Amino acid sequence: MVNIESKKYDIRYVAIYIRKSRAESMEDLEKHRMLLTDLCRKNNFKYVEYMEVGTSDSIDMRPKISKLLKEVEEGVYDAVCVVEYDRLGRGDLGEQDRIKKAFQKSDTLIITPDKIYDLNNDIDDTYADLKGFFARQEYKMITKRLRQGKKIGARRGQWTNGIPPFPYVYQRYHGKYNEKGLVVDDERYKVYRSMIELALNGASPRKIAENLNNKKVFTLKGNYWSAVTIQRLLMDETHLGKIISNKSQGDGHKNKRPNAKDVKIFPKSEWVIVENCHEPVKTQEEHEKIIQLINDRNLIGKKARHQTYVFSGLIKCERCGHSHTFYIKRDKCYMKPCWYINPLGEKCRNEGILVSVIEDMILTEIAKYKDGFLMDTEQEDNSFGMLQILIEEKEKLLSKQKKALSLINDAYEMGDYSREEWLERKKKREFEINDTANEIYELHKSTNSNQQLSKAEKMKALSNFFDHITATTDNASRNELYRTILESIIWYKNGDDIKIKINFK
Structure with a gap:
């Protein structure tokens, strides 16, 4: 183990970073932890642990x-302790450069059991580059072998796709065993079969999810079932006892590595399907009937789905925040009750109304706003100057706060503060700086808004609205007119209790 005391470094506070690689067990992780904590105790370091179980080479995919x-x-920290230099990252050159710059910028050392790396030292920097290069090559070879092994395993009927789909578990359940394959969990099987029976009886995935949620039968993670999850389970051919591979290539996840290839879906003719790999939990006939029911349901047209109504996208539900939708009945336009249904199947129940009625209410509120707007002319005209004065005062305060933070850091370097006192004072000042910077940002937004839409321009938009709203009969044009002066309309109705709030631009 490296003799830290023989080095001319002032190291007191360190971070320990431990990460489990693909080929290692949790036991290996604990061994690495013991090795690094012993190193810290021997050299009297105060330390904080960062332990990570993950296989991604991308920094952004590793939160720790x-x-x-x-x-x-x-x-x-004065230094970061790792069992090997490449534990920090084996990503591409961009990722490795990102790591190096972080340590170089702050003069933070990297300590392994046999060497100290000072990346601002040319020799250590070159050595680190070599270590990083060889680690990257090794990682690429390992991932290539893993991909090949996954393909070969799938073609042999082995499960290689991570967490098994509900209701299966991997390899073993009580007395049942399937080497490198899937086994049915008997308790989960009961829940899965209830999904199948409901689906065969015509229940939609949403209704099945609501049924389970109301019975307090939740997902394995303890969450509510969703219609999307239920539909995926109903359509999954793994439940027929098959292993299917070569369905796609690339990464289709929302949060993926920066250098990941876009996902490419292959046609069914190119899939590799291996039959009779594990116990099926539904029959082929059941599967085909469910697929037919789902397809038939999806073919039902959604009338006026993309049609523009007078208040399309403008009226929001006061209870849940979702947009209200509209429909035509006997040549009259109605706003529907709020459509939102929570995971338990409970409807929002914010009522709808005849659009002509709500439009009269909205026009009345706009007229009141216009009258009040004219009365506040003098006060509004002075608002821009007041905002500028406020910004100048806040910027002076921000400058003082930054200076105070600099003095705190200087005092710590001079030994006037303990580390705990320094961190506490530093954190307090950083919060103040952040709050002030946010206030300045919001004030600038207000001045920009004020400059972009002056008092005269707002008055012009209101006058233009009232000049044209009555004569304009086309729904799309009327919608555009309302959008020139309105951000949103907040709606609430329960019987005779009606509330409306308009957010103007």
């Missing part, structure tokens, strides 16, 4: 290293 690098850049 992302947090650690941010704190390294802020100079929180």
